[in-house]
Amino acid sequence: MSKKNKARRRAPASPARAAQAKASQVRTSQPASGQDGDISPAEADAFVQEVLTSLWEGVASGDPLRAELETATCMAFPYVLGQRDPADVESFIATVLVNGAVRRRTPDGAALLRLLMTLGTQATRRAASRALAELTGEGIYPPEWVTEIGKAAPGQAWRRYDVFGDDEAIAVTFSYGEAEHGIVVQVDLAGIPVATTIGVSSNAAKLIEAISANNEEFDRSEQISLAEARVRMLRPLDRAGRDESPKLSPSSIAYLPVARSRVRRLPEGDGGPRTVYTAADRAAAVEEFMASPEAAEAVAADEASTRFWAEVLTGYSGRIPGEPPDQVGPRKLAHILLGHVPNTVVLTPAQRGHLEPAVTAWIRWSAARRELGEAGTAVLLEQLPRVLSRFGEAYDDPDAVAIRGYASGLATSAADVSWLSDSVGRRMFALPIPEQHPRWTWRTRPTGTAWWRRSSASARRPPA
Numbered sequence: 001m002s003k004k005n006k007a008r009r010r011a012p013a014s015p016a017r018a019a020q021a022k023a024s025q026v027r028t029s030q031p032a033s034g035q036d037g038d039i040s041p042a043e044a045d046a047f048v049q050e051v052l053t054s055l056w057e058g059v060a061s062g063d064p065l066r067a068e069l070e071t072a073t074c075m076a077f078p079y080v081l082g083q084r085d086p087a088d089v090e091s092f093i094a095t096v097l098v099n100g101a102v103r104r105r106t107p108d109g110a111a112l113l114r115l116l117m118t119l120g121t122q123a124t125r126r127a128a129s130r131a132l133a134e135l136t137g138e139g140i141y142p143p144e145w146v147t148e149i150g151k152a153a154p155g156q157a158w159r160r161y162d163v164f165g166d167d168e169a170i171a172v173t174f175s176y177g178e179a180e181h182g183i184v185v186q187v188d189l190a191g192i193p194v195a196t197t198i199g200v201s202s203n204a205a206k207l208i209e210a211i212s213a214n215n216e217e218f219d220r221s222e223q224i225s226l227a228e229a230r231v232r233m234l235r236p237l238d239r240a241g242r243d244e245s246p247k248l249s250p251s252s253i254a255y256l257p258v259a260r261s262r263v264r265r266l267p268e269g270d271g272g273p274r275t276v277y278t279a280a281d282r283a284a285a286v287e288e289f290m291a292s293p294e295a296a297e298a299v300a301a302d303e304a305s306t307r308f309w310a311e312v313l314t315g316y317s318g319r320i321p322g323e324p325p326d327q328v329g330p331r332k333l334a335h336i337l338l339g340h341v342p343n344t345v346v347l348t349p350a351q352r353g354h355l356e357p358a359v360t361a362w363i364r365w366s367a368a369r370r371e372l373g374e375a376g377t378a379v380l381l382e383q384l385p386r387v388l389s390r391f392g393e394a395y396d397d398p399d400a401v402a403i404r405g406y407a408s409g410l411a412t413s414a415a416d417v418s419w420l421s422d423s424v425g426r427r428m429f430a431l432p433i434p435e436q437h438p439r440w441t442w443r444t445r446p447t448g449t450a451w452w453r454r455s456s457a458s459a460r461r462p463p464a
Contacts, residue, residue: 051077052100059108059115062145064152064176068258069200071097071115075124076254079241090123098124102131110135110142118150119257150261152176155204157229157266160211160221163376164329166190171211172229173204174262180204183259184211187236190331191339193320195233195240196248198255218376230266237263276321285325286310294365298357305354306361313362316340326366330383333363337387342400352395356388 051074058070074097078089097116101109113135116128135141155173162168171184182204186197201207212221224232237260241248248256289295289310290303298306314325316336328336337359341347363384367377394400 052096055112056108059111062143064145064148065179065181065200065202067111067115068119068149068261069254071112072119072257073254075116075119075257076250079248079253080250086121090121093120093124094127098127098131101128102134105135105138105140107141107143110140111146114142114146114149118261148176150265152181152262152265154226154262154265154267155180156208157224157226158208158211158221159224159229159232160219162329163218163220163370163372164332164380165323165327166329166331167196168232169211170224170229170232171207172226172233172262172266173208174265175204182207183255183262185233185237185259187232188331189320189323190329190335192239193232193236195236195252195256195259198237198240198248198252198259200255200258218379226266227268230263230268233259233263275324277323277325282311282314282325285314288369289314289362289365292365292368294368295361298354298361301357302350302354305348305351306358308351309355309358310362312336312341312345313359313366317366326369328363328366328380330379333380333383334387337391338394342391342395342397343403346404347395355391356384359388360384 055070055074058066061067075093077096078092083089083092093116097112101112101116103109110132113128113132117125117132120128132142152174153176155175157170157172160169160171167186167188167190169184169186171182173180173182175181182201184199184201184207185195187193188196212223214221237256240256241253286307290299290307295306295310313328313336317323317325317327317332337355360381363380364377367373367380370376372380
């Protein structure tokens with residue numbers, strides 16, 4: 001991770017940070033050789049009790065933000081122990097939080113149920129709603145302050161991004177009356193956009209000051225509309241936590257329901273449509289590259305293979321609405337050559353042999369077209385040999401060979417990547433890998449391609 005990303009990915013301070021720090025301590029206290037969840041029952045029970053104490057203190061405070069964050073921290077407890085089964089997570093929330101709130105038979109218990117109705121999944125909301133009806137039927141009502149839960153008023157939005165197009169961070173301020181807070185979401189753009197880091201700050205002014213400061217060479221920032229912020233955060237947040245790559249930290253998991261709740265408060269419709277680049281745009285970019293001085297040497301050596309790699313690179317770069325077909329960064333380059341190509345494209349010996357000169361030329365063309373300058377071009381060219389050194393292993397991996405079989409007849413160099421991903425996914429669903437591979441499960445990964453993944457932690461994946 002670069003110096004610039006380290007600075008951006010630190011989670012801002014929040015009222016619930018202490019509880020999340022405890023969660024991290026529980027996780028890191030596990031034996032190095034153990035799997036997620038390898039802590040003793042006594043340790044787990046003690047931690048649950050400590051977190052629940054903070055939860056009830058937060059609810060009793062009457063501070064909507066603190067109460068939300070403490071509730072979200074408790075909801076994240078199963079993830080802290082490595083539990084990813086949605087049914088088990090829902091069972092924990094129903095048993096410990098919903099039933100615990102009912103057993104208290106107090107206004108604070110009713111308040112917790114209202115919090116769960118705001119922050120939980122559909123199943124949690126249903127369970128909490130039924131439980132709240134039980135309490136109100138007995139004359140137990142939540143305090144008045146709970147009517148403000150989830151109704152924070154949006155203020156302003158900022159976007160910070162790197163010039164390569166690998167990632168961006170969106171920050172939005174909100175207010176409960178006079179008190180302002182902010183959320184910030186880091187989005188990985190190398191594959192299908194997914195939130196990788198989520199933070200909540202009780203100091204909105206400092207959050208905006210941090211995200212709007214242009215103090216890194218390859219970073220830029222801009223104020224954006226609230227509607228555009230919604231578009232940029234909504235689906236990445238929806239995808240977050242669904243898979244183990246990227247794996248969210250305990251604090252990000254805890255902030256996730258709060259961030260989703262806030263994004264739903266943002267307006268729709270006034271952000272304007274994002275540009276969609278079509279197959280014609282990608283084809284035009286390929287022709288521009290082929291006629292460019294950067295491509296001259298590669299074209300002279302092998303015109304067909306140079307065109308092939310240009311179509312692969314522009315096709316992946318322009319696969320997401322709003323992304324031009326010349327957009328590539330250090331991490332996206334790794335995604336393309338170590339993930340997308342090995343899993344979808346069958347290469348001829350000529351194409352494989354011409355990989356380095358063709359991609360080098362395309363990178364130089366892309367950098368010049370985007371006016372990245374010498375320093376930006378150097379960053380991309382320095383990444384290329386590191387990726388190429390691993391390409392052979394990635395392409396020849398038996399897993400990749402098996403997946404490429406599902407793309408047979410579909411994966412031309414000019415194929416639409418989104419269409420290809422959907423088509424391969426349908427084929428894999430209809431005809432799974434044979435039973436001799438019982439340790440493999442099918443998932444749709446953030447790369448935009450269907451991936452088979454070992455259930456063990458050693459499964460191969462594109463580098464971050």
